[in-house]
Amino acid sequence: MSLCRRCHKLGAVLLLFSGFAHGALSAQQELLLQNAAQAFSQGNYRPAAAALPQLANTYMGPWVAYWSLQPRLQTLQNAQFRQFANEFPQGAAYLLLRRQWLIELGKRQDWQHFTEVYHAGPAPENITIRCYAARNPLLRMGDPGSLWQTAPATDGACNRMAKNALSQGQIATPLLWQKLAQMVRTQQLHTAASFATYLPGPASSAVAALLQNPHAWLAAHAETTGAEFGSVAGAELLHLALLCELPNAPALAVAQAETLPDLTAAQRASVCYSAAQQAAQKFQTQNAVAWYQAAVNADASYRPEVDVLQWMVRSALLQQDWPLVLAAVQRLPREQAEKSQWQFWRALALQKSGEPAAARAIWSRIASPFDAFGQLATVALGRPLGLPTANPGATTFTAPGGTRSAPESQENSSLRRAFKLYQLGLYFDALWEWGRYLDTLPNTDAIRAATEKAAQNQAWLLAINASTRIPNDADWRQGYVLPYRNDILASAAQNALAPSLVAGVIRQESGFAPGISSSAGAQGIMQVMPGTAAWVQRHYPQTATADLQSASGNIQIGTAYLAYLRSQLGNSPLLLAAAYNAGPGAVQRWLAKIPIGDSQWTGLIFAANIPYRQTRDYVLAVLSNTIVYRMLLAEPTQSPLSYWQLAR
CATH class of the missing domain: 1.10.1240 (Methyltransferase, Methionine Synthase (B12-binding Domains); Chain A, domain 1)
Known part of the structure; x- marks a missing residue:
């Protein structure tokens, strides 16, 4: 069937109904809905399109129509989207399809229809759509320079917008140099090369050459850049070349940054900060701390990107350099510095620097039973950790067998x-x-x-x-709901694990959603990869007949895998959580590489220096969950700090 005929067919279905009802679905409609949803999850729109005449006037009509269109977004016609929008305006399905359709129209450079759809609803916050809107000659919404400055270096739509704006003289050369440096720092060298052509004069070919071989380029041009390219362009080229050289020769790049006369103070600081972050992420903490200090000495007013300063804190913690911890937190943007983790480290640095009253004031402000650093702040204050009394006016619910639930509210x-x-x-x-x-x-x-x-x-x-x-x-x-309680208790007991840890993992992995799967293929409530499940079932007989797709079977397999991790890493909840997310091999490598000190905060400092952001965040969430579930399950009392030790 042609796209045009599909368009008319959809229009006929939608125009048949002036609205959708709110009644219950019939058995036949339920079956049609289930088939359409299952097919959509596999990228097939046809069952939804076939079911739409029977479901368009039900409360699920907007989503069935969405399922009939979204899988064929790349071949969709704007008339089809418009008919959908006319029938189901302003709802969640409409807002989602509109966002996706605007991105598709931007890719097509179909500016007429992009403009129409853009004006038909609220201005999207999505940076990709905003860059398309700025590029659109019929809209020109937003300042291209400001948008590009805040966009990730990998955003293709924003980069295409920037090239268009650069060709029209709408972005100044200083911002182009700034973005080139960002691209080099993040190893987006191919993207940087594609932007070099927009530089004026001989600087364009110079960037292309230094990206290919920064060491050779510096050897040939380091002393003559000002005369060859002018003072500003020469300094920018030196800056880029030194950033390119960092991955292979960081010490040399830092030494050159400190001695080459044409660089500005900010550029010297930029190279030193970048070298320090690179060293920090490789656990070369002495170099990292030294180069952070060199960066501050080069230009105390220069503020690098947020992740650079965060790694500055982490390296300073490994070195127990408390003044540097304070300096790094102070340099963070205010909205970042006020987050509980950075305030916790600031308080610890103040305590270690002989200011216990200031430390206690900060810990008192962030203490909480729900946030990982709030829990640790409570411990640092010497206070017992407990859950607050529930709000007597709030409705409450736990899993079946729990407290009374709220009265029925009007259907929405x-x-x-x-x-x-x-x-x-x-x-x-x-x-x-x-x-x-x-x-x-x-x-x-x-x-x-x-x-x-x-x-x-x-x-x-x-x-x-x-x-x-x-x-x-x-x-x-x-x-902190706890469904599948009996399954969790039984599997935890069978594997000699704390039920609170199993519950803490599940809450973070799936939010207790059965049947959930990830883009990587992880399955079920404990997000177990099929290959891992097969291995566990071969080595742990009690799981041999467990069904990975059922909640109870998934809990059995996931809990047995946690038991295996314990056999490799010991009984530290911190290491078990990290290994469940990143694998035991990664954790063993980190234990071998990250310098381990000797204090009650050693495990926490180790966790802060895990190189994978996802794993760092995961560990924080799982352990804070575990501590709350420990209280809910009335497990034997332990200090929350015990969960953050590297050995138990």
Whole structure:
């Protein structure tokens, strides 16, 4: 069937209904919906398109129409999108498809239809769409320079916008030099080479040459750049060449940055900071600290990118250089510096520097039973850790067998759609619908009521998601649900593991969503890779008949894998969490490379220096979850700090 005929067919279906009803689905409609959802999850739009005449006027109509269009986005016609938008305006499905369609129209450079769709709804915050809007000759929305300055170096849409703006003289050369340096720092050398052509004069060919062989280029030009290219361009070329040289010869690059006369103070600092970050990520802490100090000495007012300063803190912690910890946190942007982890380290540095009162004031401010660093701040203050009394006015819910649930609230179609999507296993779509619904709620009481409704519908991931919007996790019984309790207790006992650790892993891995799968192929409630599951089932007889796709079987296999990790790494929850996310081989490499000190904070400092951001964040979440579940399950009392030790 031609695209045009599909377009007319969809239009006929949608025009048949002036709105959609809110009643329950019939058995036949339920079957059609399930088939359409399953096919969509596999990239097949046809069952949804076939079911649309029977489902368009139901509360799930917007999503069925979405499933009939999204898999064929690359061949979609704007008329098809417009018909969809006319029938289902402003809903979550519309907002999601509109965002995806704008990106597709931008890729096509279909500026007329991009403009039409852009003006038909709220201005998107997505940086890719904003860059397309700035490039669009019919819109010219936003300043190309400002957008490019904030965009990641890898964003193709923003880079294409920048090239268009550079060719029209809309971006100044100083910003181009700044972005070239960012690209070189992040090893986007091919992208940097593609932008070199926009530099004026001989600097363009010079960048191409130094990107290919920075050492040779410096040997030939280091002393003559000012005369060859002018003082400004010469200094920028030296800066780029030294950044290129860093991965292979960091000490030489730093030495040249400190001695070459044409560089500005900021450029000297930039090279030293970049060398220090590179050394920090390789656990060469003495070099890292020395080069951080050299950067500060070169230009005390220069502020590098946030991740550079964060690694500055981590290296200073390994060296127990407390003044440098304070200096690095002080240099962080305010919104970053105020986060609990950096405030915790600032307080520790103050305590070690002889300012215990200032340290205690900070720890008192961030102490919390729910945040990892809040838990540790409580320990640092010498206070017992406990859960607060639940808000007596809030609705509460735990897994079956728990407390009384809230009365039924009036049905809401957006709420029903979110729960149905969750039921169908389309968790991304469910979270999208859920998030748009939560955005409409007026206060935390309304969010608590929605969270309660999610728990009643056993949409555990949605309940956890909503609880994060309640200040200070005010009702922990909503945020720390515990379904599959009996399975968790049984598998933990069988493998001699703490049930709280198993629950903490599950909450972070899947939010207790059964049947969930990741883009990498991890399966189920404990997100086990099929290959790992097969290995576990061969080596742990109690899991031989466990079904990876069922919640109970997945818990059996995932818990047995945790037991295997313990046999390799010991009983440290910190190391088990890190290995569950990154693999035991990675953790063993880090243990061999990261310098280990001897203090009660050693494990925490080790965790802060894990080179993978995802694993660092994962460990924080799993251990803070575990500590809360320990209290909920009334396990034997332990100091939260014991979970952060490298050996137990």
